[in-house]
Amino acid sequence: MTERAADKRWIVGVDLGGTNIVVGLLPMEGGEVLGLHSLPTEPGRGAKFVVDRICQMVERSIAEVLEAQGGTRDDVAGVGIGSPGPLDRATGTVINTPNLGWRNFPLRDLISNALHLPATLDNDANCAGYGEWWLGAGRGTRSLVGLTLGTGIGGGIVLNGEIYHGCSDAAGEIGHMTIEANGRRCKCGNYGCLEQYASGPAIAQRAVEGIEAGAESLLTDLVHGRLEDITAATVYEATVQGDPYANEVMKDTAKFLGAGVASIINILNPQMVVIAGGVTRAGEHLFEPLRAEVRRRAFKSAQECCRIVSAELPGTAGVVGAAAVFKRETYGHV
Amino acid sequence: MTERAADKRWIVGVDLGGTNIVVGLLPMEGGEVLGLHSLPTEPGRGAKFVVDRICQMVERSIAEVLEAQGGTRDDVAGVGIGSPGPLDRATGTVINTPNLGWRNFPLRDLISNALHLPATLDNDANCAGYGEWWLGAGRGTRSLVGLTLGTGIGGGIVLNGEIYHGCSDAAGEIGHMTIEANGRRCKCGNYGCLEQYASGPAIAQRAVEGIEAGAESLLTDLVHGRLEDITAATVYEATVQGDPYANEVMKDTAKFLGAGVASIINILNPQMVVIAGGVTRAGEHLFEPLRAEVRRRAFKSAQECCRIVSAELPGTAGVVGAAAVFKRETYGHV
Numbered sequence: 001m002t003e004r005a006a007d008k009r010w011i012v013g014v015d016l017g018g019t020n021i022v023v024g025l026l027p028m029e030g031g032e033v034l035g036l037h038s039l040p041t042e043p044g045r046g047a048k049f050v051v052d053r054i055c056q057m058v059e060r061s062i063a064e065v066l067e068a069q070g071g072t073r074d075d076v077a078g079v080g081i082g083s084p085g086p087l088d089r090a091t092g093t094v095i096n097t098p099n100l101g102w103r104n105f106p107l108r109d110l111i112s113n114a115l116h117l118p119a120t121l122d123n124d125a126n127c128a129g130y131g132e133w134w135l136g137a138g139r140g141t142r143s144l145v146g147l148t149l150g151t152g153i154g155g156g157i158v159l160n161g162e163i164y165h166g167c168s169d170a171a172g173e174i175g176h177m178t179i180e181a182n183g184r185r186c187k188c189g190n191y192g193c194l195e196q197y198a199s200g201p202a203i204a205q206r207a208v209e210g211i212e213a214g215a216e217s218l219l220t221d222l223v224h225g226r227l228e229d230i231t232a233a234t235v236y237e238a239t240v241q242g243d244p245y246a247n248e249v250m251k252d253t254a255k256f257l258g259a260g261v262a263s264i265i266n267i268l269n270p271q272m273v274v275i276a277g278g279v280t281r282a283g284e285h286l287f288e289p290l291r292a293e294v295r296r297r298a299f300k301s302a303q304e305c306c307r308i309v310s311a312e313l314p315g316t317a318g319v320v321g322a323a324a325v326f327k328r329e330t331y332g333h334v
Numbered sequence: 335m336t337e338r339a340a341d342k343r344w345i346v347g348v349d350l351g352g353t354n355i356v357v358g359l360l361p362m363e364g365g366e367v368l369g370l371h372s373l374p375t376e377p378g379r380g381a382k383f384v385v386d387r388i389c390q391m392v393e394r395s396i397a398e399v400l401e402a403q404g405g406t407r408d409d410v411a412g413v414g415i416g417s418p419g420p421l422d423r424a425t426g427t428v429i430n431t432p433n434l435g436w437r438n439f440p441l442r443d444l445i446s447n448a449l450h451l452p453a454t455l456d457n458d459a460n461c462a463g464y465g466e467w468w469l470g471a472g473r474g475t476r477s478l479v480g481l482t483l484g485t486g487i488g489g490g491i492v493l494n495g496e497i498y499h500g501c502s503d504a505a506g507e508i509g510h511m512t513i514e515a516n517g518r519r520c521k522c523g524n525y526g527c528l529e530q531y532a533s534g535p536a537i538a539q540r541a542v543e544g545i546e547a548g549a550e551s552l553l554t555d556l557v558h559g560r561l562e563d564i565t566a567a568t569v570y571e572a573t574v575q576g577d578p579y580a581n582e583v584m585k586d587t588a589k590f591l592g593a594g595v596a597s598i599i600n601i602l603n604p605q606m607v608v609i610a611g612g613v614t615r616a617g618e619h620l621f622e623p624l625r626a627e628v629r630r631r632a633f634k635s636a637q638e639c640c641r642i643v644s645a646e647l648p649g650t651a652g653v654v655g656a657a658a659v660f661k662r663e664t665y666g667h668v
Contacts, residue, residue: 086635095635143501155601164493166603167477170636173600178631179515181531181593190596190631197515259515262524266507267489267601269500297512297524301420301429302504 003332008077010065011326012058012117015318016083016107017041017124018099018151021050023057024316025065026323028077030135033316034069035061043100050100051107054081055114078118080326082127082318083107089169092121122325124318126163126172128311129156131321132274134334136312141271145264146311147174149232149257149277153195156321157268161334163325175199179259197256200232203279207235207249217245236282250282251289258293265298265306276311283310337666342411344399345660346392346451349458349652350417350441351375352433352485355384357391358650359399360657362411364469367650368403369395377434384434385441388415389448412452414660416461416652417441423503426455456659458652460497460506462645463490465655466608468668470646475605479598480645481508483566483591483611487529490655491602495668497659509533513593531590534566537613541569541583551579570616584616585623592627599632599640610645617644 006028013033015022021041024033037057041050062076084097092108094100112119122130129146138144142161148154153175157164164171175195176188183192184202196202208227211217218238223229238246261273279286291308298306313320328334340362347367349356355375358367371391375384396410418431426442428434446453456464463472463480472478476495482488487509491498498505509529510522517526518536530536542561545551552572557563572580595607613620625642632640647654662668 086633157601159493159498164602166636167605168603168635168639170633170639171601171603173633173636176600176633177511177597178513178593181513181590188633190600192593256515259512259526263511263597264601266510266524267491267505267598268498269502269505271501299420299504299507299510299522301502302500302507305502305504 006077006327006331009071009075010062011077011323012061012079013319013321013323013326014054014058014079014081014111015124015127015322016050016054016081017318018043018084018097021054021057022315022319023054023061024319025061025076026320028327033319035065036316036319037061041100047100047102047105051110051114054111058111058115076117078120078326078330079111079115080127080322080324081108081111081119081121082124082322082325083121085123085169087121087123087169089121089165092119094121118330120326120329122163122322123156123169123172125154126156126165127321127325128154128276128317129158129172129274129321130163130324131313131317131319132276132311133158133161133321134324135320136317137274137309138272143268143270144272144274145174145268145270146274146276146317147261148311149198149275149279150200153199162328174260174264177260177263179256179263194256194260198253198260200278203232203235203249203253204230206252207246210245210249215245218243219246232279236279236285239282239285247285250285253279254286254289255293258290258297261290261308262294262297262303265294265302269302270306273306273308274311275308276314276317280310340411340661340665343405343409344396345411345657346395346413347653347655347657347660348388348392348413348415348445349461349656350384350388350415351458351652352377352418352431355388355391356649356653357388357395358653359395359410360654362661367653369399370650370653371395375434381434381436381439385444385448388445392445392449410451412454412660412664413445413449414461414656414658415442415445415453415455416458416656416659417455419457419503421455421457421503423455423499426453428455452664454660454663456497456656457490457503457506459488460490460499461655461659462488462610462651463492463506463608463655464497464658465647465651465653466610466645467492467495467655468658469654470651471608471643472606477602477604478606478608479508479602479604480608480610481595482645483532483609483613484534487533496662508594508598511594511597513590513597528590528594532587532594534612537566537569537583537587538564540586541580544579544583549579552577553580566613570613573616573619581619584619587613588620588623589627592624592631595624595642596628596631596637599628599636603636604640607640607642608645609642610648610651614644
């Protein structure tokens with residue numbers, strides 16, 4: 001890869017998820033996301049619909065930003081796309097995404113051709129981690145591991161300022177690290193994956209199981225007795241309202257997450273672990289017991305150089321990181 | 335790091351362990367280890383004794399090799415040292431090794447000054463992995479993870495042809511990845527570490543526990559009823575002799591190990607996992623169920639590009655890898 005000057009003014013970032021598409025423009029040198037838009041993905045309407053929607057959103061964002069800031073379309077360098085994987089980055093192909101129902105889908109080139117702009121493709125969780133590294137919590141670090149606690153647990157590894165992809169673009173699946181060898185069955189086929197204990201649905205499920213077993217909690221009132229309506233957000237809400245049971249659930253979450261984070265620290269010895277996702281709104285109710293659990297578990301020499309922090313770009317890390325990938329692949333630096 | 339020609343003919347490799355010191359010479363371009371010697375470490379006799387013994391062994395190996403191959407001491411480029419950690423590579427200091435009883439011990443410079451040769455220091459498990467990468471099972475790969483199943487489980491990560499050290503030289507502690515969040519307490523302070531299930535002593539302990547609980551096994555005869563004499567080697571021996579119970583213990587080992595290896599594959603997506611240590615003499619009795627467990631657990635796209643193989647340099651990987659580290663740090667390439 002050659003290092004050359006990044007001579008254009010803007011990069012488009014696209015964060016494609018199973019639920020929403022988020023699009024925005026980043027100044028080449030970094031800064032605020034401009035022309036930020038989000039729309040539902042509606043994957044059920046077909047791949048062509050999704051690609052068309054992405055392209056329309058990109059055109060609208062570009063038009064808005066150029067209108068407000070001046071300049072022409074020539075000032076836009078290209079488009080970085082983050083998508084659920086597994087992917088083949090070399091060909092820009094989505095190999096298989098259950099959430100979107102795609103198989104061997106040439107997403108990058110379809111978007112690039114439709115927009116007449118160069119494009120890059122990387123994994124959504126990688127992009128989220130890279131976004132936090134470029135302009136978020138990880139600014140100035142050389143290495144970090146990003147974890148996004150959502151429907152699943154996404155992971156992104158940044159080493160020496162680059163996304164670590166592994167030998168078949170499959171690295172970083174930290175949510176599918178086994179923390180209980182004979183534990184809960186995971187959708188991925190494995191048993192006892194971290195995701196089964198600390199993702200949003202897993203937190204909700206553990207909360208419900210305890211209440212069904214007799215625990216008294218404000219959670220029951222918050223969902224008017226409909227336990228199936230309990231989500232990780234409800235648990236967070238009850239925790240900050242002082243509910244002891246919800247706090248216990250949050251502490252258990254921190255313990256499971258702490259086992260996973262400690263393993264990551266023992267294996268990768270990163271400078272930072274950045275945690276994103278709705279449940280981080282619980283703040284120190286989550287981070288204090290999480291850090292305590294990591295202290296209990298990880299090697300001193302590894303944990304002492306690792307900060308465990310909340311993400312700073314909620315909602316835009318994926319867009320920022322996708323743009324950073326484009327910049328890195330096009331100019332050889334970020 | 336500058337890339338320059340490796341103009342000397344030989345590099346000394348030193349593999350310092352809690353039990354034995356192994357020393358040998360490697361041809362600069364790689365090849366057979368010559369002048370190979372092993373002596374007990376005898377750490378109880380003090381640090382000066384150990385350093386003197388290492389230096390005497392190095393002098394003897396150099397003399398032997400030069401005598402047999404011709405040439406002068408000028409043909410020896412320097413000494414690569416592998417030592418238990420944690421270490422500070424920049425200063426060449428052993429920060430703390432319980433097995434040797436050392437703290438903040440400037441091992442590299444003591445050896446370098448005594449021998450009047452430049453020296454490098456790296457972690458013993460890193461060296462073992464790097465040795466397999468340079469001249470062993472991993473020849474020609476770009477990335478591998480090495481696991482040595484011994485008294486503990488050592489790990490070494492090689493990415494893009496370089497040892498991955500992390501931000502404080504503490505990376506690669508794969509034996510201390512948690513595979514049972516509430517599992518067996520480990521000496522490191524953590525719970526459920528892989529090492530507590532698949533190291534040599536852990537294999538022996540699981541075997542003994544089953545026999546004490548009533549299992550019938552050839553193992554009991556092999557140790558003449560003294561169950562405390564059962565080791566991983568005894569379990570291996572009984573397995574190859576067809577003992578069904580020992581085979582069960584080996585299969586359980588493969589399952590625990592498989593959970594750990596699958597996590598490593600999901601996180602690092604390496605081209606190869608190299609397993610070393612006495613228990614690998616069980617051959618396919620270990621590797622067949624291990625590979626099956628990994629297939630059951632790891633992502634398809636990651637496991638398909640990863641070979642799980644036995645180490646090819648038993649006894650010398652540490653020496654080879656320590657020499658490779660010296661070459662890499664001195665000339666910028668291996």
